[in-house]
Amino acid sequence: MIESNFPSVDALNSGFAAKIADVLREGIAARGNASLIVSGGRTPQGMFAQLSEQDLDWSKVVISLADERWVDASDDASNEKMVRGHLLKNKAAAARFVGLKNAADSAEQGVAGCVSEIKQIPVPFDVVILGMGEDGHTASLFPCSAQIAQGLDLNYPQPYLAVQPTTAPHWRMSLSLAALLDSRKIFLHLTGEGKKVVLNQALAGTDEFEMPIRAVLKRADVELVWAP
Numbered sequence: 026m027i028e029s030n031f032p033s034v035d036a037l038n039s040g041f042a043a044k045i046a047d048v049l050r051e052g053i054a055a056r057g058n059a060s061l062i063v064s065g066g067r068t069p070q071g072m073f074a075q076l077s078e079q080d081l082d083w084s085k086v087v088i089s090l091a092d093e094r095w096v097d098a099s100d101d102a103s104n105e106k107m108v109r110g111h112l113l114k115n116k117a118a119a120a121r122f123v124g125l126k127n128a129a130d131s132a133e134q135g136v137a138g139c140v141s142e143i144k145q146i147p148v149p150f151d152v153v154i155l156g157m158g159e160d161g162h163t164a165s166l167f168p169c170s171a172q173i174a175q176g177l178d179l180n181y182p183q184p185y186l187a188v189q190p191t192t193a194p195h196w197r198m199s200l201s202l203a204a205l206l207d208s209r210k211i212f213l214h215l216t217g218e219g220k221k222v223v224l225n226q227a228l229a230g231t232d233e234f235e236m237p238i239r240a241v242l243k244r245a246d247v248e249l250v251w252a253p
């Protein structure tokens with residue numbers, strides 16, 4: 026694991042945004058376009074504001090989500106709402122966004138629509154930004170869910186699966202482990218001492234069903250981006 030530690034969340038927000046912008050520019054220079062898969066939650070919001078101001082050809086960038094709560098895009102729990110409010114503005118307003126919530130009544134019924142939409146995004150993804158919960162979940166690969174074995178199965182046939190956490194609200198749509206790993210660059214974005222403690226627990230053990238972030242850390246050269 027590569028470690029980029031910042032002295033403060035403010036320093037992280039601007040330094041990490043600049044780092045992501047560099048990778049996106051490299052992708053555009055090399056292939057004509059670039060993809061960015063982001064996570065929801067609270068951690069990325071300040072960084073998104075900084076990223077939205079970065080000078081690059083956002084019209085060549087497609088942005089999508091590592092996971093989504095199966096709620097309307099107007100709901101405060103919606104990751105799409107958060108990304109629209111914090112990232113898809115300023116210069117980044119020119120990026121194309123592929124959301125995950127569709128008109129299907131349930132996340133399980135919505136998988137097919139998501140699978141068809143993701144075909145617009147070339148793989149490997151250029152950048153995936155992951156977060157991590159106190160229970161070691163990442164994206165919506167929750168250790169408590171009945172779907173965790175499918176999510177961590179590298180041969181799972183679909184890039185998305187519907188997940189019902191028992192310790193957090195809402196059905197989710199999540200990229201599978203295999204889909205997340207199909208990326209040129211994976212960042213793990215954490216802030217606070219508490220998340221560092223959880224990360225150290227993850228690094229100290231091997232049971233991926235207990236802490237699904239281990240499945241990513243074991244297989245990818247993840248760059249940890251952290252501030253206290």
Ligand SMILES: O=C(O)[C@H](O)[C@@H](O)[C@H](O)[C@H](O)COP(=O)(O)O
Nearest residue numbers: 064065066067068156157158164
């Ligand atoms: O939509 C989500 O909930 C996520 O993608 C999830 O995996 C998140 O990254 C972690 O739960 C950390 O969330 P916080 O940043 O709010 O701590």
